[in-house]
Amino acid sequence: MCRWLAYSGSPVLLEELLYKPKHSLIDQSLHSTMGAETTNGDGFGIGWYGVGDVPGTFHSIEPAWNDRNLRELSSHLSSGLVLAHIRASSGSPVQQTNCHPFRYGKWLWMHNGVIASFPLVKRELMLAIDPELYPSIEGSTDSEAFFHLALTMGLEDDPPGAVERAVGYIEHVGRSAGVEHPIQMTVATTDGESLWAFRYSSEGKSRTLFYSTRVDTLREQHPEVAILQQVSDESRLVVSEPLGDLKGAWNEVPESHFGVVRAGQDELRPFTPRPPG
Amino acid sequence: MCRWLAYSGSPVLLEELLYKPKHSLIDQSLHSTMGAETTNGDGFGIGWYGVGDVPGTFHSIEPAWNDRNLRELSSHLSSGLVLAHIRASSGSPVQQTNCHPFRYGKWLWMHNGVIASFPLVKRELMLAIDPELYPSIEGSTDSEAFFHLALTMGLEDDPPGAVERAVGYIEHVGRSAGVEHPIQMTVATTDGESLWAFRYSSEGKSRTLFYSTRVDTLREQHPEVAILQQVSDESRLVVSEPLGDLKGAWNEVPESHFGVVRAGQDELRPFTPRPPG
Amino acid sequence: MCRWLAYSGSPVLLEELLYKPKHSLIDQSLHSTMGAETTNGDGFGIGWYGVGDVPGTFHSIEPAWNDRNLRELSSHLSSGLVLAHIRASSGSPVQQTNCHPFRYGKWLWMHNGVIASFPLVKRELMLAIDPELYPSIEGSTDSEAFFHLALTMGLEDDPPGAVERAVGYIEHVGRSAGVEHPIQMTVATTDGESLWAFRYSSEGKSRTLFYSTRVDTLREQHPEVAILQQVSDESRLVVSEPLGDLKGAWNEVPESHFGVVRAGQDELRPFTPRPPG
């Protein structure tokens, strides 16, 4: 439905992430090969950390491939933690408030996939959102509702647990409404320090998700790739579709797993939705 | 906050309503004299009846004064029942789904004013909306929520009663939350045959609302005005601000009143919010 | 580079032309099968005749497939002469003034293809445009310059001759500048009564162009197709790519030919560029 990219590592110009790779995210906006849709032309968004704790965001309803402002910004903004998302709408309107990543305080969130039969279950999901958080919902997507459910269920304290509870709740509500496979998802979320990336679907056939090999390993294998000389060992990309075809660079996140990218050791762990009490 | 115009009568080109009057609605988008804001540049919308029962709508996030598509359409579309609205946002995002008029089936609705402290009361108002209607809400404005409350409370069967109940409910929820003056409004709504226009505010100082004098009377007084020769006796404009300065043409809707424009005799009656049982 | 459709015949709702066919133009905006590009998401435009001599136009920089206003207008506007165009930019900016069809007085013009190396030859082509016409150029495309060259060379009096002279001139200027194949084109133009459609390229491998079979013939072969019962015998579509797969419905315009659709007998004739004196 959509394509996304998350980067954590040495500060780099956004164009290094968005435009320069051979099969870049911008290229994927016109020619995705692994997505549910070939074209992801229903708006896009980026989020990045820089000045202060609160990340900046840039959302546009234009296709990413022809957006001149994105091209300009990408050659002038650098950051060590970036989320980028290109959208293929599954029905909700193309408007900036429906563009990922969504932000709450210092948190960012983006989603590829769908809450199935969302119009059928939307009201019940919205009711479960903390009334304090409710007014900060600005758009009409399933993805933003999902984010606010996760916030309600403790995202700021225990991200993996909160997402497991939110997904458990979405599956509970969906199944009660007769939806066979209530959720399909890859999700990235971050507080500006750690990055969590989830791969899951109720039917067990989840959208693809890949993470990049450690930079020190890649650097040895590919001494000719300039960018690998510049970024730190701990720099990491998580993507819905590999960028370029560098051998050994991409590893699939297994079904029903999530990864944590942070200073120190990264982790990959199983993901298990937790149904409501 | 906004400016609007509603027309019922002989079919006319939209440009006759939107551009040709001396102090036209498009002119008001740059230079409103009676509005809470001088500039109404946060998008606009039109709705019109023509082919079939369901009205057409055109919504744009550009300022009306520089929108070329509106100029083009206005010189090619004609209709006997038209709603037009220019927006000055009181905070909610400028996006097409927040542009008036809103549509449900054959109904259109537009609003000038505000539900005060909307973020504070939004959740409770949304809960009162019929779950069947809930998924058809696409934007994030108080005005669209108000429309769906009125639909929930019987707009299709008894428009004045439904609006009185919706306003009574909004005032009840607002006051329970400590809001002194919960609503400020002029509203126009139509099913494609009759047109209802309401003027009310909790504090008793409502936004202005005017209706045009009967065409047969105006025609006698102003034989030189060409358009008056073309339109039927029953043609009527209801506007938040007079168009032009034709003497005797405009009559103020009194505080806490509503009017009905329809084939046969038009009516002007008191409006009294009905608090929930 | 682009896809287009021209219709001349009984007045029909635009949605009959743009949305209802199986492989409609809107569908082609996401999934073109015969175009140089799969995706035609860099804006679109329509032009139609209705009120007065001057056609209406609607231009948008959004992809056609997600433009709600186009959907709305298409279900409320009907016309007996319609041009529609979806764009895949070959470099010039995505802005309304670069969207086809272009208009001059009662004339419309749209183009699929390219003037090769346009930046190299633009200045010389612009100089050849009648100084009276020069100020009416609003955008920056090769296609609009081509239109104004054709107007300069007599489009209003002798459309085929003017296009032959314009193409001859473009080829002359291009070749003088060392461009091997100066032009690639299918073009439709109309004065509101007749419709001319051209297929040509300097290299003799032109973009595809098809015209529909006479309605009376199709009606006999396909009595089950409802729309064929509604439209007049003389109704005709010219398209860059067939809509749907109705057997016997589509005929290719031969290389270096043009067709005229008008009341009475349509014609198909050879097209021969005329170099400058």
Place this chain on the structure above:
Amino acid sequence: MCRWLAYSGSPVLLEELLYKPKHSLIDQSLHSTMGAETTNGDGFGIGWYGVGDVPGTFHSIEPAWNDRNLRELSSHLSSGLVLAHIRASSGSPVQQTNCHPFRYGKWLWMHNGVIASFPLVKRELMLAIDPELYPSIEGSTDSEAFFHLALTMGLEDDPPGAVERAVGYIEHVGRSAGVEHPIQMTVATTDGESLWAFRYSSEGKSRTLFYSTRVDTLREQHPEVAILQQVSDESRLVVSEPLGDLKGAWNEVPESHFGVVRAGQDELRPFTPRPPG
């Protein structure tokens, strides 16, 4: 017609320039007090120097006051040399390619005012532009043509002389075409190191232009203003309309003068158009 701001000095966040002043440029987009128009809602643009020699630009067709991306970027981008412009169109289309500042290589240019009767003289002015520069014109404004004339006449080597020659040429062409007052202008241009600001009009009644007092002087007079403690002595603002009402902060550029802001001593000198040989 428009409002603009140019800043040269210590790197600051753009929001310090665009949003925080009391009568900020963004505020002026809705409520200009000294402009020819109250509302400057026909798009805007910013240009800034940071990474590399080539400045970044951000252009939007939305009104500046409701553009969320501008708000976001302003709180994350900092620069020591910034141009910002809000537009009130005098007729040419609202599109990104008509938004100032315009860029050529490392140069930026913005203009408030008008080349009078531009459609009448445009062709002749365009002919005078260096054929090498001609293809880099993307929009349709008088301001961009003016920039390319100045480039043609030596802007990169002798900015004041080039602007004097360009204005002299514009006046010559205008007067030959019967235009009484061919040009009205304030202009800012920069190569990333120095900043030139011009005030001139053929009729001798030029749009307003102000420069800020030296920071060391202001700092003594207003020790309570925090931002003055942060920026260097040589920081300088040039604006079409004062921001805020800090006493002693703003000085008018005299009629027919230009200023140069650069490291070392700033200068203010007479401006005299030079007619063509």
